[in-house]
Amino acid sequence: MALRSAGDQTKTKNHEVREMSETFVGIDVGGTNVKIGLFDPNLKLISKTSVTTEAEMGPEIVIDKMVKTVENLLAENGFTLQDIVAVGIGTPGPAKYSEGIIIRSTNMPKFKNVPICRMLNEKLGAPIVFDNDANVACWGEFAVGAGKDVEDMVFFTLGTGIGGGIVCNGELVHGCDENGAELGHMIIHPDGRQCNCGQRGCAEAYASADSTAKRATEAVEGGAESSLKKVFDEKGKITSKDVYEHLAAGDKLAKEITDGTAKALAITCINMLHTTEPKRIVFAGGMIAAGDVLLNRIKDFFDEHIWTIKKEAVEICFATLGEDAGIIGAAALAQHTHQQGKLK
Amino acid sequence: MALRSAGDQTKTKNHEVREMSETFVGIDVGGTNVKIGLFDPNLKLISKTSVTTEAEMGPEIVIDKMVKTVENLLAENGFTLQDIVAVGIGTPGPAKYSEGIIIRSTNMPKFKNVPICRMLNEKLGAPIVFDNDANVACWGEFAVGAGKDVEDMVFFTLGTGIGGGIVCNGELVHGCDENGAELGHMIIHPDGRQCNCGQRGCAEAYASADSTAKRATEAVEGGAESSLKKVFDEKGKITSKDVYEHLAAGDKLAKEITDGTAKALAITCINMLHTTEPKRIVFAGGMIAAGDVLLNRIKDFFDEHIWTIKKEAVEICFATLGEDAGIIGAAALAQHTHQQGKLK
Numbered sequence: 001m002a003l004r005s006a007g008d009q010t011k012t013k014n015h016e017v018r019e020m021s022e023t024f025v026g027i028d029v030g031g032t033n034v035k036i037g038l039f040d041p042n043l044k045l046i047s048k049t050s051v052t053t054e055a056e057m058g059p060e061i062v063i064d065k066m067v068k069t070v071e072n073l074l075a076e077n078g079f080t081l082q083d084i085v086a087v088g089i090g091t092p093g094p095a096k097y098s099e100g101i102i103i104r105s106t107n108m109p110k111f112k113n114v115p116i117c118r119m120l121n122e123k124l125g126a127p128i129v130f131d132n133d134a135n136v137a138c139w140g141e142f143a144v145g146a147g148k149d150v151e152d153m154v155f156f157t158l159g160t161g162i163g164g165g166i167v168c169n170g171e172l173v174h175g176c177d178e179n180g181a182e183l184g185h186m187i188i189h190p191d192g193r194q195c196n197c198g199q200r201g202c203a204e205a206y207a208s209a210d211s212t213a214k215r216a217t218e219a220v221e222g223g224a225e226s227s228l229k230k231v232f233d234e235k236g237k238i239t240s241k242d243v244y245e246h247l248a249a250g251d252k253l254a255k256e257i258t259d260g261t262a263k264a265l266a267i268t269c270i271n272m273l274h275t276t277e278p279k280r281i282v283f284a285g286g287m288i289a290a291g292d293v294l295l296n297r298i299k300d301f302f303d304e305h306i307w308t309i310k311k312e313a314v315e316i317c318f319a320t321l322g323e324d325a326g327i328i329g330a331a332a333l334a335q336h337t338h339q340q341g342k343l344k
Numbered sequence: 345m346a347l348r349s350a351g352d353q354t355k356t357k358n359h360e361v362r363e364m365s366e367t368f369v370g371i372d373v374g375g376t377n378v379k380i381g382l383f384d385p386n387l388k389l390i391s392k393t394s395v396t397t398e399a400e401m402g403p404e405i406v407i408d409k410m411v412k413t414v415e416n417l418l419a420e421n422g423f424t425l426q427d428i429v430a431v432g433i434g435t436p437g438p439a440k441y442s443e444g445i446i447i448r449s450t451n452m453p454k455f456k457n458v459p460i461c462r463m464l465n466e467k468l469g470a471p472i473v474f475d476n477d478a479n480v481a482c483w484g485e486f487a488v489g490a491g492k493d494v495e496d497m498v499f500f501t502l503g504t505g506i507g508g509g510i511v512c513n514g515e516l517v518h519g520c521d522e523n524g525a526e527l528g529h530m531i532i533h534p535d536g537r538q539c540n541c542g543q544r545g546c547a548e549a550y551a552s553a554d555s556t557a558k559r560a561t562e563a564v565e566g567g568a569e570s571s572l573k574k575v576f577d578e579k580g581k582i583t584s585k586d587v588y589e590h591l592a593a594g595d596k597l598a599k600e601i602t603d604g605t606a607k608a609l610a611i612t613c614i615n616m617l618h619t620t621e622p623k624r625i626v627f628a629g630g631m632i633a634a635g636d637v638l639l640n641r642i643k644d645f646f647d648e649h650i651w652t653i654k655k656e657a658v659e660i661c662f663a664t665l666g667e668d669a670g671i672i673g674a675a676a677l678a679q680h681t682h683q684q685g686k687l688k
Contacts, residue, residue: 094653152520166619168517175621176496177657182618187611187649188534198651199614267531270543274526275510275619277519305531307542309438313521 023079024334025070025126027089028133028326031055031107034066037327038073041085043144043335047077048327055108062108063116067123084126086338088330089116090136097130097178127343129334133326135172135181137319138165140329141282143336145321150279154272155319156183156265157285161196162204168276172333184208188267206264209240209287216243216257226253244290258290259297266301273306273314284319367423368678369414369470371433372477372670375399375451378410381671382417385429387488387679391421392671399452406452407460411467428470430682432674433460434480441474441522471687473678477670479516479525481663482509484673485626487680489665494623498616499663500527500609501629505540506548512620516677528552532611550608553584553631560587560601570597588634602634603641610645617654628663 023046028035030053037048051069055062070087074080095102100117102108117128131139138155147153147167155165162184166173173180184204185197192201193211205211217238220229228251231242247254269281288294299316321328337343367390372379374397381392395413399406414431418424439446444461446452461472475483482499491497491511499509506528510517517524528548529541536545537555549555561582564573572595575586591598613625632638643660665672681687 150520168512169515171513173512173620176494176623177621177654179654179657180619180621185618185651186615188531190532190607190611190649199649263534267534271530271615272619274529275524275616276512276517277521277524279520305534305543307529310521310523313523 021079021083022085023074023083024331024338025073025084025087025124026327026329026331026334027066027070027087028136028330029053029066029089029091030133030326031092031105034062034069035323035327036066036069036073037324037331038077038079039328039331039335041335043328043332045324045328047073048324049073053108055105055110058110059102059114059116059119062111063119063123067120070124081125084124086127086129086334086343087120087124088129088131088136088332088334088337089120090131090133090326090330091116093132094179095130095132097132097174100128100130127334127338129330129337129343131172131330131333134163135165135174136329136333137163137284137321137325138167138181138282138329139172139333139336140321140325140327141284141319142167143332144328145325146282146317146319147280152276152278152280154183154269154276154278154281156268156281156283158207158209158265158283158287159285160208160210162208163285166272166276166278173276183268183272186268186271188264188271203264203268207261207268209285212240212243212257212261212287213238215260216253219253219257224253227251228253240287241289244287244293247293258294259301262294262297263301263305265298266305269298269302269314269316270306273310277310278314281314281316282319283317284321284325288318365423365427366429367418367427368675368682369417369428369431369468370671370673370675370678371410371414371431372480372674373397373410373433373435374477374670375436375449378406378413379667379671380410380413380417381668381675382421382423383672383675383679385679387672387676389668389672391417392668393417397452399449399454402454403446403458403460403463406455407463407467411464414468425469428468430471430473430678430687431464431468432473432475432480432676432678432681433464434475434477434670434674435460437476438523439474439476441476441518444472444474471678471682473674473681473687475516475674475677476507478507479509479518480673480677481507481628481665481669482511482525482626482673483516483677483680484665484669484671485628485663486511487676488672489669490626490661490663491624496620496622496624498527498613498620498622498625500612500625500627502551502553502609502627502631503629504552504554506552507629510616510620510622517620527612527616530612530615532608532615547608547612551605551612553629556584556587556601556605556631557582559604560597563597563601568597571595572597584631585633588631588637591637602638603645606638606641607645607649609642610649613642613646613658613660614650617650617658621654622658625658625660626663627661628665628669632662 153167157163164183189201193205195202195205497511501507508527533545537549539546539549
């Protein structure tokens with residue numbers, strides 16, 4: 001099935017040659033762009049590309065565009081559809097991952113009950129492995145990134161919201177309805193700040209990039225003294241990037257706000273240590289651009305609030321794969337599913 | 345290995361007869377008593393017994409006593425040591441479960457670095473499967489009790505503290521250092537009440553039987569108006585049983601205290617739903633004697649605080665195995681390990 005269709009000569013060559021012609025495709029679907037990567041059996045990136053999603057065109061056209069992009073990427077690198085062992089794809093939830101169906105999507109309103117796996121499979125011919133974007137990025141870091149040498153990992157993405165992923169005994173945790181690992185919605189302040197999800201006091205309501213910006217904005221609007229006031233007056237808004245820049249410049253409010261972010265994340269880390277007890281906790285997403293000033297404060301609050309005996313059990317660090325985590329993770333998950341003999 | 349040593353006739357009989365002579369032993373070690381049960385391959389209890397632990401005599405004597413009790417229980421029921429497929433044992437932590445060593449024990453101070461699995465194996469001849477008491481009880485409920493028809497379960501014991509267990513995809517979650525599922529120590533109120541573990545704001549500091557009693561006591565000592573004051577004046581203390589009795593009698597403080605307990609447990613349930621997403625959450629331990637008045641309030645607060653889409657995913661209920669959960673769970677874990685071909 002995974003033989004490269006390059007004539008008899010290739011087919012009769014030794015095992016190594018055959019291995020080299022097996023490829024995995026990783027697709028990372030976002031509201032704006034679809035990223036696609038072609039990987040060798042060692043998950044080394046052969047080539048990648050990115051196209052605009054154009055979700056407003058509806059699922060048929062978007063999926064056709066994905067298929068054509070995959071075909072072009074293969075052709076450009078001397079492969080054909082027959083060389084694909086499996087395709088991994090990550091999209092935002094909610095979806096029925098095991099059934100291969102996108103239920104709906106905030107950023108892609110025309111995607112309702114779309115059988116994306118069947119549609120892709122019909123056109124690409126290869127088995128499709130489907131999971132949500134956070135799980136896919138988590139698996140990428142676990143397979144070849146910040147968690148590659150551990151068996152138990154927890155993953156947070158700090159962006160508009162807080163996404164999460166859990167790897168337990170070397171496998172992703174999906175939960176009974178495939179909606180587990182929504183780690184940003186752990187409640188750390190009952191009756192606290194309103195979260196977009198409808199709950200109150202979620203970690204996301206304090207520590208996502210958006211919530212960090214929002215808490216700063218509220219403080220400035222409430223009259224707090226801060227160099228961020230000028231930003232707000234000039235731009236009409238404050239971003240988390242602004243907050244971290246003003247922290248670096250010594251602003252007191254920025255310190256207070258970013259400490260709130262770090263503390264909420266530290267409490268969430270402690271709670272994960274008391275549940276699945278990961279060896280490594282990995283932070284990803286736009287906000288990690290803040291660097292050590294964010295990571296070290298998370299570690300400070302973690303050390304301050306956890307009991308003593310588990311302190312050394314866990315390592316807290318940043319993700320290492322950057323923007324390619326989605327395509328790498330999708331391909332890695334396809335490969336893992338293949339290795340387990342579980343491709344459908 | 346699991347053949348009953350009952351002469352040639354038995355040995356040459358058909359498969360069914362051989363199956364019937366396979367037994368599993370479950371041992372539940374507590375600070376006061378050691379409970380031991382003998383089970384058939386369907387985990388039906390053949391016979392059980394209980395002896396005082398006498399931990400002050402030291403590990404050698406305690407383990408010898410366990411061995412003799414197992415031997416007597418077998419003999420009384422027409423079995424010998426050769427009939428044991430495997431022995432399961434649960435003890436309080438911390439321990440190195442995979443290495444079979446009790447590191448230390450609050451209730452058994454002479455148990456330090458005790459290689460309990462090796463010691464039991466040398467005398468009983470059978471493989472020993474070892475886990476902590478909460479995990480073992482959790483596994484019992486999962487295998488044959490309140491969670492027997494699901495794949496993903498979370499378990500809480502409400503006693504002096506709050507113990508926990510997590511079953512994910514049909515397997516117990518141990519964590520990287522075998523100290524996972526300490527669910528009572530999830531922080532739900534950062535900088536909140538001091539917990540015995542050293543942290544602040546743990547669920548255990550609000551919702552264990554002891555914390556429920558303690559919060560009531562503090563309120564009465566602080567001058568709160570309550571029918572519990574008489575209990576305190578007469579007995580010098582208030583128990584969680586007292587609090588629930590006075591709740592039934594309409595006491596306002598008892599309502600406030602028990603609502604605090606139920607709410608803390610509900611928040612912890614919500615947090616578990618957003619992590620491993622269990623299908624069922626099972627409460628066990630002495631405090632569930634309070635009955636529906638406890639369970640229904642947990643459900644009320646759960647419904648009130650969770651976002652809407654996950655509300656129906658989970659069932660919250662009480663454990664069904666009662667005091668036998670430990671021996672059943674230990675035997676069931678031994679059987680499960682046997683079925684997986686992982687006995688050592």
